[in-house]
Amino acid sequence: MKKFWIFGGLAATLLLSACSGPRERGATDGVERIPEVEALLAQMTVEEKVGQMAQLTLDVLTVGENEFVTEEPLRLDSAMVRKALVDYGVGSILNTASNKARTVEKWHEVISELQRVAAEETRLGIPVLYGVDAIHGTTYTVGATFFPQQIGQAATWNRELVRKGGEITAYETRASGIPWNFSPVLDMGRDPRFARMWETFGEDVHLVSELGVELVKGYEGENNEVSNPFHVASCLKHYLGYGTPWSGKDRTPAHLSNTELRERHLPAFEAAIEAGAHTVMVNSGLINGVPVHASHRLLTGLLKEELGFQGLVVTDWADINNLHSRDRVAVNHKEAVKLAINAGIDMSMIPYSLDFCDDLVALVNEGEVAMARIDDAVRRILNTKHKLGLFERPVTHYEDYPLFGSAEFEAAAYQAAQESMTLLKNEDNILPLPTDARILVAGPNAHTMRALNGGWSYTWQGRDNEAFTGDYATILDAIRAKVGAHRVEFVEGVRYVNEASYWVEEEVDVAAAVRAAARVDYIVLALGENSYTEKPGDLHDLTLSEQQLRLAEALAATGKPVILVLNQGRPRIIRRIEPLMKGVLQAYLPGNFGGLAVADVLFGSINPSGKLPFTYPMYTNSLVTYDHKPSEHQAKMAGAYDYESDFAVQYPFGFGLSYTEFTYSDLSLSSEELTADGELEVQVTLSNTGGRAGKEVVQLYTSDLFASLTPDVRRLRAFDKIALEPGEAETVRFVLRSADLSFINAEGQRVTEPGDFELELGGLTAGFRYVE
Ligand code: BGC
Numbered sequence: 001m002k003k004f005w006i007f008g009g010l011a012a013t014l015l016l017s018a019c020s021g022p023r024e025r026g027a028t029d030g031v032e033r034i035p036e037v038e039a040l041l042a043q044m045t046v047e048e049k050v051g052q053m054a055q056l057t058l059d060v061l062t063v064g065e066n067e068f069v070t071e072e073p074l075r076l077d078s079a080m081v082r083k084a085l086v087d088y089g090v091g092s093i094l095n096t097a098s099n100k101a102r103t104v105e106k107w108h109e110v111i112s113e114l115q116r117v118a119a120e121e122t123r124l125g126i127p128v129l130y131g132v133d134a135i136h137g138t139t140y141t142v143g144a145t146f147f148p149q150q151i152g153q154a155a156t157w158n159r160e161l162v163r164k165g166g167e168i169t170a171y172e173t174r175a176s177g178i179p180w181n182f183s184p185v186l187d188m189g190r191d192p193r194f195a196r197m198w199e200t201f202g203e204d205v206h207l208v209s210e211l212g213v214e215l216v217k218g219y220e221g222e223n224n225e226v227s228n229p230f231h232v233a234s235c236l237k238h239y240l241g242y243g244t245p246w247s248g249k250d251r252t253p254a255h256l257s258n259t260e261l262r263e264r265h266l267p268a269f270e271a272a273i274e275a276g277a278h279t280v281m282v283n284s285g286l287i288n289g290v291p292v293h294a295s296h297r298l299l300t301g302l303l304k305e306e307l308g309f310q311g312l313v314v315t316d317w318a319d320i321n322n323l324h325s326r327d328r329v330a331v332n333h334k335e336a337v338k339l340a341i342n343a344g345i346d347m348s349m350i351p352y353s354l355d356f357c358d359d360l361v362a363l364v365n366e367g368e369v370a371m372a373r374i375d376d377a378v379r380r381i382l383n384t385k386h387k388l389g390l391f392e393r394p395v396t397h398y399e400d401y402p403l404f405g406s407a408e409f410e411a412a413a414y415q416a417a418q419e420s421m422t423l424l425k426n427e428d429n430i431l432p433l434p435t436d437a438r439i440l441v442a443g444p445n446a447h448t449m450r451a452l453n454g455g456w457s458y459t460w461q462g463r464d465n466e467a468f469t470g471d472y473a474t475i476l477d478a479i480r481a482k483v484g485a486h487r488v489e490f491v492e493g494v495r496y497v498n499e500a501s502y503w504v505e506e507e508v509d510v511a512a513a514v515r516a517a518a519r520v521d522y523i524v525l526a527l528g529e530n531s532y533t534e535k536p537g538d539l540h541d542l543t544l545s546e547q548q549l550r551l552a553e554a555l556a557a558t559g560k561p562v563i564l565v566l567n568q569g570r571p572r573i574i575r576r577i578e579p580l581m582k583g584v585l586q587a588y589l590p591g592n593f594g595g596l597a598v599a600d601v602l603f604g605s606i607n608p609s610g611k612l613p614f615t616y617p618m619y620t621n622s623l624v625t626y627d628h629k630p631s632e633h634q635a636k637m638a639g640a641y642d643y644e645s646d647f648a649v650q651y652p653f654g655f656g657l658s659y660t661e662f663t664y665s666d667l668s669l670s671s672e673e674l675t676a677d678g679e680l681e682v683q684v685t686l687s688n689t690g691g692r693a694g695k696e697v698v699q700l701y702t703s704d705l706f707a708s709l710t711p712d713v714r715r716l717r718a719f720d721k722i723a724l725e726p727g728e729a730e731t732v733r734f735v736l737r738s739a740d741l742s743f744i745n746a747e748g749q750r751v752t753e754p755g756d757f758e759l760e761l762g763g764l765t766a767g768f769r770y771v772e
Contacts, residue, residue: 031310036391037382040124041375048124049378050360051089053341055131055314057351058097058110060084067352070097074106076113085114085128086121088357091381092129092314092347094182096140099460101468103142104176104398111177115394127390129381131180131235131314135199136591137165137413138172139456142468143405145172145592147413149454150185150211151569152420152588154201154613155656157697158721159214161416166218168409170232175401179226179388182235182281184215186268189614190625193248195537198454198569198589200243202613203625203653205264206716209271212236216277224276227389229396236272237281238316240298241265245285249538253286259709261287263744266302273309278384280309282345284316291327293319299344312380314347315340320356334359341369346377410593417590417597419695422610423657425584430522430561432604432659435482438520440489442513442555444496444505444548445526445567447476451496454569454589455533462531463498472592475526475565478599489516493551496530503539505547510554517558524602525555525581528568531589537569542620544572556580565598571616575650586612607659609695609721616651626653627712654699654716660690660726664762673769676752680736680768684761688724695723698732702741703758709746714760717741741770 041049061084062070063077074097084090093114096102102110111130119125136153138144147153147165156162166184173181188208189200201208219234220226226233241261245252256265269280280303283292292298293315303309323329323336330336337359340348350356363369385391403409423431433439445451449472450465458468473481480488491513497504517523527548543549556562556577563583564574567590578584585608587598600606615626624632624647634645663686670681686698700718704711718734736759742752752770759766 030308031376031379032383034383034386037379037386040126040382041378043124044378046361046364046374047357048089049374050357050364052091052126052378052381053347053360053374054088054090054354054357055092055094055347055349055351056084056090057095058093059095060352061093061114062097074102074110076110081114081117082121084354085117088354089122091126092131094131094349094351096132100464101140101142101458104404107141107176107178108395108398111395119394126382127385127394129180129385129388129390130178131182132173132178133182133456134169134173135183135185135456137169138176139458141172141176142458145405145409145413146453146457147416148420148591148594149198149569149589150201151189151198151613152590153416154207154211155422155586155588155610156416156419157207157611157719158419159210161412161419162211163214163218164412165416166215168412170219171230171401172404172409173232174229174396175398175404177395177398179232179390179396180235180279181219181232182237183219184212184234184236184272185238186212186236186272187238187243188264188268189243190264191244191248192570192614192617192623193539193542194243194245194570195250195535195539196243196533197614199533203615204613204627204716205267207613207719209268212268212272213275216272216275220276220278224278226278226387229389229393229400233278233384233388235279235281235314236269236277238283239269239280239303240283240292241287242283242285250535251285253289256287258748259744259746262748262750270307273307278311278387280311280313282313282315282319284319284322286327291323291329293345294323294329294339294343296343304344310380312346312384313344315345315349317349317351320345320348320350334363338363338368341373341377346380413591414593414596417593418600418606420588420590420610421597421601421608422586422612423583423601423608424586424616424651424655425578425581426657427582430582431563431602433522433563433602435603436487437483437522438487438489439479439483440491440513440516440520440523440560441476441479441526442491442493442523443526443551444492444494444530445475445528445565446490446492446524447474449474449592450531451528451567452589452594453591454531455537457531461533461536465531469592473595475524475567475595475598478595479524479602482599482603489520491516494545494547498530502530502532502536503545505545507547507551510551513551514554514558517555517560520560523555523560523562524565525552525562526565526567527552528566529572532569542570542573542617544574549576552577552580563602567594571614571650573617573620575618578650586610604659607692607694608656609658609697611654611656611697612651613653615649615653618648618650622648624649627715629710630713633713654697656697658690658694658696660688660692660694662694662696662724662762663687663689664764667761667764667766669759669766669768671768673771674736674738674741676738676772678737682734682736682759682761684732684764685729686722686724686732686762687729688726691726693723693725695721697721698762700734701760702736703760704741704743704753705756705758707743707753707755709743711743738770
């Protein structure tokens with residue numbers, strides 16, 4: 001159950017010098033002045049301003065024995081609502097109650113009542129800003145359309161599909177009366193140990209930046225017209241450097257140089273801010289010992305001043321408390337509030353108590369937090385409410401959203417699931433399978449919607465999925481539908497034990513699975529992970545579980561061809577069994593249409609076109625991304641270092657097979673030189689030389705041959721997804737500019753250095769020179 005992350009009883013003794021935050025720190029210049037907002041601000045008391053900066057979780061406002069518990073059926077506790085909204089002027093509410101999906105009718109009832117109290121019973125009638133995590137569809141609304149999780153969306157490499165998914169999610173979130181979405185995740189999925197890798201668009205800076213912008217535009221609209229009731233405000237999270245902690249565990253310290261932060265972690269945020277994103281959520285962890293929530297340098301210096309971000313900055317869950325109780329940079333809660341607000345936080349996701357308000361009012365009255373800082377925060381919050389149109393229309397009505405959960409929306413989610421499917425191995429062209437074959441379906445992921453959807457699906461951890469997924473097909477259901485139930489045997493072999501830890505598994509009937517194998521032509525083995533997110537998803541070993549590996553070995557030993565389907569949030573190590581598998585299909589967390597999409601690939605109804613958005617590791621101690629330094633790849637050289645590095649990955653970044661063949665030819669560059677303000681046009685011919693229609697992701701990489709900082713061996717600079725009929729060819733064009741070749745130098749500046757570059761596209765290479 002989410003989330004009693006209350007860490008009690010800690011008397012912190014450690015204070016950073018930054019704790020005694022400068023009093024003069026206040027407004028950041030340039031935030032838009034909206035006359036209606038300025039008029040309101042001018043009338044507000046300190047208490048009213050501070051209230052706007054407070055965000056509570058819905059459980060606090062519901063009938064239940066305490067603030068953590070909601071009694072069913074969900075009802076608002078009118079005394080608590082009044083205390084929060086009227087007495088304290090709380091400006092924002094988040095989340096669902098009991099972390100559980102609600103109907104659009106229930107959402108409408110709850111949010112209308114909150115808005116009614118805010119409008120009619122508070123002095124200034126400022127509407128509530130309601131926020132929710134709708135991260136692959138509208139997570140907490142019954143009947144919403146679920147897309148693949150971001151890692152699967154990234155595997156489509158299809159900008160249009162990602163944007164469409166954002167548009168549909170925005171529509172369905174507004175259908176639920178909610179105007180603010182805590183998405184997209186722009187963290188870098190560069191460490192497969194991390195429990196939230198699947199919430200990212202993968203390991204590459206360019207791919208994450210491009211798809212992040214599409215999702216922002218999908219949520220907010222092409223011109224960020226968020227007052228449009230079919231759009232929502234997006235929230236870029238988790239700024240900055242979340243996702244690559246040193247231990248691989250959630251919310252543990254990261255050690256990131258300024259160069260690394262700017263080279264890998266900042267660009268996606270920069271691009272999304274440039275694209276007009278309205279809000280940002282902060283990284284819950286530490287960077288170089290400093291909690292990001294207390295970092296004036298990152299929140300005010302970099303985000304608000306250098307990037308010129310004008311929107312609102314919200315904390316992550318309980319993270320002001322954490323400055324005291326977990327991270328011990330503040331001796332008490334009040335000190336923590338001071339640190340965070342002076343660092344540049346505008347709104348606190350508190351989320352259970354009102355102490356934040358009392359402490360912040362006192363800090364303002366004592367002169368420890370400047371009124372200018374409070375005004376800046378409240379201006380950003382009220383501007384967001386204003387832009388969302390909440391003053392005119394505080395709640396949207398589900399009856400105005402006839403396409404909610406419609407066949408049209410579901411078709412888009414189904415297509416995204418299909419295009420995410422990434423075929424990693426197809427020995428002897430074993431796939432596609434004939435539809436008159438007899439099939440044994442096995443594995444703990446074969447018959448579960450929970451694992452197909454992953455976390456943030458109807459419930460926080462994805463538990464109890466089955467209560468909401470109705471008739472959606474599991475992998476088993478979909479295979480039965482393809483070949484006829486009479487041709488399909490099902491023996492699980494291994495089962496997830498849904499107890500305290502998600503990683504408990506038990507062998508149930510391996511012997512029965514082996515016996516069943518004798519009666520079939522092929523085995524489809526669905527392995528991977530159960531659903532999880534955040535801290536509960538921390539893992540001690542990236543290797544696939546021993547039980548699952550043994551099941552795979554036992555089935556392979558029968559001599560029947562085994563096709564492995566991987567339904568997992570991160571690449572679990574499969575080195576031991578991979579050589580025994582005839583086919584390997586990476587399905588990620590494909591959502592409610594994942595079962596159908598898997599069967600479509602297995603039986604050839606579609607031609608797979610997904611490509612890995614991360615490097616699939618082969619060994620647990622070799623978690624190296626594709627954009628590594630040359631020293632990872634040392635060749636044997638004469639002289640002192642007479643050895644070579646053992647560099648091995650299971651499958652490379654960008655890899656994925658098709659049922660047709662694509663051929664690249666005629667690579668040409670418009671010039672051998674690129675100048676500082678010039679353009680280099682790159683052309684290549686892509687031909688479908690195989691037997692069926694298909695889609696290919698054309699990927700353009702460059703390598704900087706020598707630079708003042710050791711260059712990455714290669715970097716993705718451009719990509720496009722192209723559909724071709726058999727026999728068809730197309731000329732694909734890209735344009736490179738100086739900025740595309742730039743990197744962050746040792747001084748932290750973005751530069752493009754003159755010199756030689758190599759370009760690679762579909763295995764073809766060409767050299768060119770950059771001159772200033
Ligand atoms: C997560 C965020 C999420 C927030 C609100 C936090 O625990 O880290 O990603 O947006 O909760 O639910």
